[in-house]
Amino acid sequence: NAGVTQTPKFRVLKTGQSMTLLCAQDMNHEYMYWYRQDPGMGLRLIHYSVGEGTTAKGEVPDGYNVSRLKKQNFLLGLESAAPSQTSVYFCASSWTATGELFFGEGSRLTVL
Amino acid sequence: AQRVTQPEKLLSVFKGAPVELKCNYSYSGSPELFWYVQYSRQRLQLLLRHISRESIKGFTADLNKGETSFHLKKPFAQEEDSAMYYCALIGGYSTLTFGKGTMLLVSP
Numbered sequence: 765n766a767g768v769t770q771t772p773k774f775r776v777l778k779t780g781q782s783m784t785l786l787c788a789q790d791m792n793h794e795y796m797y798w799y800r801q802d803p804g805m806g807l808r809l810i811h812y813s814v815g816e817g818t819t820a821k822g823e824v825p826d827g828y829n830v831s832r833l834k835k836q837n838f839l840l841g842l843e844s845a846a847p848s849q850t851s852v853y854f855c856a857s858s859w860t861a862t863g864e865l866f867f868g869e870g871s872r873l874t875v876l
Numbered sequence: 877a878q879r880v881t882q883p884e885k886l887l888s889v890f891k892g893a894p895v896e897l898k899c900n901y902s903y904s905g906s907p908e909l910f911w912y913v914q915y916s917r918q919r920l921q922l923l924l925r926h927i928s929r930e931s932i933k934g935f936t937a938d939l940n941k942g943e944t945s946f947h948l949k950k951p952f953a954q955e956e957d958s959a960m961y962y963c964a965l966i967g968g969y970s971t972l973t974f975g976k977g978t979m980l981l982v983s984p
Binding site for chain 1: 919920922974976
């Protein structure tokens with residue numbers, strides 16, 4: 765049982781490049797989330813989804829887009845990467861809105 | 877708006893000493909509160925939630941609505957408790973809000 769899997773785990777981008785982070789969960793969870801973790805800032809919610817085909821903005825959505833075409837996958841896109849988006853990105857999923865979050869291992873992104 | 881405050885970025889204690897990781901929250905209704913932990917090279921994971929009222933790995937946390945606090949306590953710290961601890965809150969129809977985290981270092 766893999767749980768929540770994120771790919772890639774590491775990536776270096778140049779300013780202006782685009783990329784997509786993939787999150788896959790095999791627990792049939794309805795809710796999926798993308799967080800970023802920065803030193804001294806904790807975890808901040810970027811976007812989330814309450815079910816297949818739905819997405820919603822979190823606390824820091826600017827510069828990111830997401831899609832949830834399949835229930836098990838939640839994609840996070842950066843259209844034009846900026847150095848301020850250098851961070852560790854975590855995907856998480858849960859059964860319910862108030863349920864335990866299950867996290868992926870994280871994806872470390874560096875934008876030069 | 878909901879907010880979680882963890883006033884300490886770093887808490888350093890010796891093995892066997894008591895530990896208290898502070899968490900204060902701001903929310904007008906009845907929130908659900910959680911502690912998540914991230915050990916080195918491991919995934920972030922749930923440690924405990926206030927509605928369970930259970931002790932996990934010797935840790936307990938009591939919700940104090942009067943003081944709007946949910947401090948995490950352990951009477952005798954162990955080296956393996958060294959980790960980053962996040963307090964988190966969810967209220968109403970919102971999503972989970974995390975505090976900035978407290979790094980706990982337990983020295984031998």
